[in-house]
Amino acid sequence: MAKKFPIHPANPERICWGCDQFCAITAMACANERSPHPSELFGDDWLAWGEQQLAPTRSPTDPGAPSNNNTRKQA
Secondary structure, eight states: OOOOOOSSOSOGGGBOOSSTTOOBTTSOSSOSSOOOOHHHHHOTTHHHHHHHHHSOOOOSSOTTSOOSOOOSOOO
8 A cells, every 4th residue: 555645744855755665865765866745846835736737627618509600601
């Protein structure tokens, strides 16, 4: 079972966040360089930012709804 990912760690710069091991930067077992925590890359509100990016966007016109434009020629 995977470890629970901490949302707001106290010192994210001390840990590699690349896998479920969460190694200290002095004893990394799986990689040559450290993977930063998302809060280091995107700021403390990284989780809300990610949710906004993943939220479905609504287009101004719904393709299923009939349009108000009269594009057909009337006879």
